[in-house]
Amino acid sequence: MYRRILVPVDGSAASQLGLKQAIGLAKDQRARLRFLNVMEDHLGLSGVDIPAAGMDFLLSLARKTGERSVGEAAALARKSGLTAETSLLHGRGRRVSDAILEAAKKWRADLIVMGTHGWRGLNRLLLGSDAERVLRGTSVPLLLVRDDHSKARSGKKRGRKAR
Numbered sequence: 001m002y003r004r005i006l007v008p009v010d011g012s013a014a015s016q017l018g019l020k021q022a023i024g025l026a027k028d029q030r031a032r033l034r035f036l037n038v039m040e041d042h043l044g045l046s047g048v049d050i051p052a053a054g055m056d057f058l059l060s061l062a063r064k065t066g067e068r069s070v071g072e073a074a075a076l077a078r079k080s081g082l083t084a085e086t087s088l089l090h091g092r093g094r095r096v097s098d099a100i101l102e103a104a105k106k107w108r109a110d111l112i113v114m115g116t117h118g119w120r121g122l123n124r125l126l127l128g129s130d131a132e133r134v135l136r137g138t139s140v141p142l143l144l145v146r147d148d149h150s151k152a153r154s155g156k157k158r159g160r161k162a163r
Helices: 013-029 052-079 096-107 121-127 130-137 149-154
Strands: 004-008 032-039 084-090 111-116 142-146
Touching: 004 013, 004 096, 013 032, 013 052, 013 111, 013 142, 032 052, 032 096, 052 084, 084 096, 096 111, 096 130, 111 130, 130 142
Parallel strands: 004 032, 004 111, 032 084, 111 142
Antiparallel strands: none
8 A cells, every 4th residue: 555655747748647647546545645846957958058047047937837847736636635745856966867766765655656758769868768767766666657649649659550
């Protein structure tokens, strides 16, 4: 039985799928939920020369996006009759996956639920996989919910041709 479910959210379609699964599990298990957004301080812009004022604006925008992501997740939980904690973390130069693992340990989560894009090939190589890093580093069960919608939209779903 799960009592504390940590759910990283970022507003993406994959994240939404994980969120919905976590809410269903929390209802079934009578578990506590914590929605987490990790704000990347560098925003993937290393090596790009951006004036300080521009970077401040981008970080402010990232913070608002993170706050909106956890706020919308909490609202969806409330619609399902649940209450949830929310947390917005700054990456502080760490990988998102490391921040998720640290938050899970600190909060004593007994399950992590994450959406994943299911990237393969070059995309996975270039973009990496926070979900895979969490999988390799966690000491608690991890439920990965894969978003196949992006492949279906582009006609690249495994084994099927676009119609």
